[in-house]
Amino acid sequence: MSECTHDCSSCKEDCNQRNKSLLEKPHSGSKIKRVIGVVSGKGGVGKSMVTSLLAVTAMKKGFSTAILDADITGPSIPRAFGLKDHAMATEEGIYPVESAWGAAVMSLNLLMENDTDPVVWRGPVIAGAVKQFWTDVIWGERDIMFIDMPPGTGDVPLTVFQSIPVDGIVIVTSPQELVGMIVEKAVNMARLMNIPVLGLVENMSYTVCPHCGEKLHIFGKSHVDEIAKKYGIANTVQLPIDSNLTQACDDGMIEHFECDWLDDLFDKIVR
Ligand code: ADP
Numbered sequence: 001m002s003e004c005t006h007d008c009s010s011c012k013e014d015c016n017q018r019n020k021s022l023l024e025k026p027h028s029g030s031k032i033k034r035v036i037g038v039v040s041g042k043g044g045v046g047k048s049m050v051t052s053l054l055a056v057t058a059m060k061k062g063f064s065t066a067i068l069d070a071d072i073t074g075p076s077i078p079r080a081f082g083l084k085d086h087a088m089a090t091e092e093g094i095y096p097v098e099s100a101w102g103a104a105v106m107s108l109n110l111l112m113e114n115d116t117d118p119v120v121w122r123g124p125v126i127a128g129a130v131k132q133f134w135t136d137v138i139w140g141e142r143d144i145m146f147i148d149m150p151p152g153t154g155d156v157p158l159t160v161f162q163s164i165p166v167d168g169i170v171i172v173t174s175p176q177e178l179v180g181m182i183v184e185k186a187v188n189m190a191r192l193m194n195i196p197v198l199g200l201v202e203n204m205s206y207t208v209c210p211h212c213g214e215k216l217h218i219f220g221k222s223h224v225d226e227i228a229k230k231y232g233i234a235n236t237v238q239l240p241i242d243s244n245l246t247q248a249c250d251d252g253m254i255e256h257f258e259c260d261w262l263d264d265l266f267d268k269i270v271r
Contacts, residue, residue, distance in 0.1 A: 022162040024131055027093050029138035032066065034270065035145045036198065037161070037169040039189075041182030043151040045174045046203035048076040049245065050262070051148040052254045054170070057266045058144050059101045059255075066096065066145040068137075069107030070130040070160055073119050077148055078109045082252020087111055093138040101255045104140065106133045126150065127159035134164045144270065153185040161193045168198040168269065171233075175205055175219035178227050187231045198235060198269040200228050201262075205238035215240075235268045237261065 026032065038054065040047040048071060058065045069077040077083075081099040087110040088095045094111075096104035108129060109115040121129070130150070139145070147166065150156045171186045183200070190197050202224040206215045218241075228236045239261055248257035 023165055024135050024163045026134055027136060027138050029093060029140065031141045032139055032145045033143050035147065035164060035166050036269070037147045037149050037166045037195075038172060039149045039153075039157065039169050039186050040151050040172045041153065041177055041186055043071075043074055045172055045177065046201075046239070047071070047151065047172045048074075048080065048148050049249060049254075050170065050172045050201050050203060050239075051146050052077060052080045052249070053257075053259070053262050054266065055103050055146050056101070056255055056257075057262045058146075058270070059103060061263075061266065063143040063270075064102070064141065066104040066139050066142040067106075068130075068133050068145060068147045068164075069105065069109075070133065071148045071150055072108050072121070072126045072129055073150070075107045075109045075115075075148075076249070077105055078107050078115070079252060080249045080254040081105060083107075083110065085110070093136050095138055099255065104142065106137045106139075123155045124159075127156050127163075130156075130160050131163045153189045158189065158193075161189070161195060166193075166195050168196045170199045170201060170265075170269070171197060172201045172203055173224075175202060175222060178202060178223040183227055183231070187233075197231070197233050199265050200224060200233045200236045201265070202236070202238045204241045207241045235265055237265050 038047055038051040055065050055067050067077055069075045083097050083105060085097050087097050096106045097110050099105055169190050171183060173183055187197055202222060205222055206217045209216055222238055224236045224238060245257055248254050
């Protein structure tokens with residue numbers, strides 16, 4: 001290792017100092033016990049849905065819960081929870097919006113005049129906005145925060161990981177992604193940041209026949225366990241394609257969608 005110049009921006013070494021030095025302090029009105037990031041290799045695989053369901057599972061189990069929507073260019077958390085109010089900003093900071101069951105939510109959509117306006121920001125601006133959701137939002141006391149990370153393994157998620165003390169990540173994939181290198185990239189990004197990979201979720205893994213109840217693996221045999229073994233990920237879950245879930249997300253009723261799909265995973269990753 002070369003001699004440390006304390007200039008992390010131009011250094012390629014992977015050291016603890018690097019990770020610690022860039023961490024931002026949360027707002028003085030925030031006390032968050034545990035932070036879990038939800039990541040995916042690309043958009044559209046169900047990362048926001050899994051973030052939402054994990055938060056609903058946490059609330060069902062009595063945890064005071066927060067959701068930081070860091071998917072700035074495709075924010076879908078407010079919609080899934082049916083949030084219509086705007087977040088309120090004062091001189092002290094920004095107050096998150098509460099969901100029906102009491103999750104504190106912050107998302108760019110809660111600050112925009114019109115939530116259909118596109119966000120045409122460059123990477124550093126996006127990363128800066130996410131950092132502000134950590135430093136300027138008054139989260140209060142929370143047992144657990146889930147971060148719906150920006151998709152991919154590029155500059156923006158990396159900056160977010162460097163600035164927020166994430167305790168662990170859950171990777172969400174589609175069956176097709178599992179056979180490519182996307183999971184490996186997410187695992188490598190977590191390793192670079194010294195962040196444990198707590199679980200691997202294969203979303204849209206199968207569908208259940210409405211007539212006979214048989215599980216139909218429409219994309220072929222699942223590779224989730226084999227990939228998890230390869231990368232030493234202890235916990236895996238396979239989620240079905242379920243049109244009632246799509247409907248619940250579209251209607252802002254995710255808290256009323258009844259399922260126990262993530263209960264076991266939650267118990268294993270939050271001890
Ligand atoms: P991402 O955050 O990865 O971009 P989303 O979570 O927004 O993806 O999901 C994309 C769309 O797919 C949403 O309309 C969501 O409701 C739907 N969806 C995700 N997972 C499932 C599933 N298992 N069954 C049915 N619809 C799903």
